Structure formats: C-alpha cells, structure tokens
Amino acid sequence: MHSYDTIDIVFVIEGEVDLEQSDGVTARLRRGDVVVQNGTMHAWNNPTDARCVLGFVFCGANRTDS
Structure with missing residues (x-):
C-alpha cells in the first residue's frame, strides 16, 4: 500500500484492475471507470x-492533520 500528498484522478482505458483500500475494501474497476x-x-x-491500461492525473495537495 502507498499514499501520496496528491489528489489523484485515475481512469481505466483498457482491461480491469482491483483498487484495494486501507479499510480492506477492494473495488473492481473496468474500462470507462x-x-x-x-x-x-x-x-x-x-x-x-489481460493487459490493463490506466491513465493518471496527479494534483499536488498539502496534507493537514485535524
């Protein structure tokens, strides 16, 4: 698992990918998601x-503790 101080926009161009989250929930993403x-x-x-192709847009963000 990893995390960055960014806002990420991820889109599935081809194939399928699983996104595992820190709470243990896994979401199956497919083309167009x-x-x-x-x-x-x-x-x-x-x-x-099968091949999976993802597109990413990363926007820098400042993490603050609440």
Missing part, C-alpha cells in the same frame, strides 16, 4: 492475465 482519491492509502492489482 474513473476514481478520484485524496491522499488515501491504496494498492493496485491486475486480477487477470
């Missing part, structure tokens, strides 16, 4: 033998 993350702990996994 879009996810926006705000500095969350996560991991990526390709659950198939």
Whole structure:
C-alpha cells in the first residue's frame, strides 16, 4: 500500500484492475471507470492475465492533520 500528498484522478482505458483500500475494501474497476482519491492509502492489482491500461492525473495537495 502507498499514499501520496496528491489528489489523484485515475481512469481505466483498457482491461480491469482491483483498487484495494486501507479499510480492506477492494473495488473492481473496468474500462470507462474513473476514481478520484485524496491522499488515501491504496494498492493496485491486475486480477487477470489481460493487459490493463490506466491513465493518471496527479494534483499536488498539502496534507493537514485535524
């Protein structure tokens, strides 16, 4: 798992990918799906033998403790 001080926009161009979140929930994303993350702990996994192509947009963000 990893996390960055960014807001990430991720879109699936081809194939499928699993997005595992720090709470143990895994979301299966398919072509056309879009996810926006705000500095969350996560991991990526390709659950198939097929190619998966993702597009990413990263926007720098300042993390503050509440």
